[in-house]
Amino acid sequence: MAKLEKLPAEAADRALAGLEGWTREDGKWIAGSYRFAGFPAAIAFVGRIAEIAEELNHHPFIAIDYKKVTLRLTTWHAGGLTELDFQSAERYNEMYRASIAENR
Numbered sequence: 466m467a468k469l470e471k472l473p474a475e476a477a478d479r480a481l482a483g484l485e486g487w488t489r490e491d492g493k494w495i496a497g498s499y500r501f502a503g504f505p506a507a508i509a510f511v512g513r514i515a516e517i518a519e520e521l522n523h524h525p526f527i528a529i530d531y532k533k534v535t536l537r538l539t540t541w542h543a544g545g546l547t548e549l550d551f552q553s554a555e556r557y558n559e560m561y562r563a564s565i566a567e568n569r
């Protein structure tokens with residue numbers, strides 16, 4: 466399936482089942498939150514999100530709430546969820562897991 470082709474609902478639900486910690490907000494968005502030791506760590510993570518978003522040319526909505534960062538993803542051009550949303554979310558999960566491992 467082309468990366469920017471809107472996924473049918475059941476395909477999106479299947480992709481979501483394999484994506485730890487993310488939920489669907491409505492038919493068009495997925496959302497995931499990450500918690501950090503403090504505000505500086507949250508901001509550092511946002512900087513790394515920006516690098517991945519630029520690499521993928523796929524940009525999340527980012528909410529920073531002190532030690533918590535919430536990302537929301539949709540594919541504007543497709544008017545809903547595409548594989549790129551799930552691939553992006555998986556990259557952010559991988560980056561978060563690595564950042565937690567680093568700080569042990």
Ligand SMILES: C[C@H](O)[C@H](O)[C@H]1CNC2=NC(N)=NC(=O)C2=N1
Nearest residue numbers: 522523524525539540541542543
């Ligand atoms: C021109 C540029 O490739 C497009 O505007 C990209 C940029 N980042 C994007 N981000 C997201 N979330 N959806 C898009 O459709 C999208 N399109």
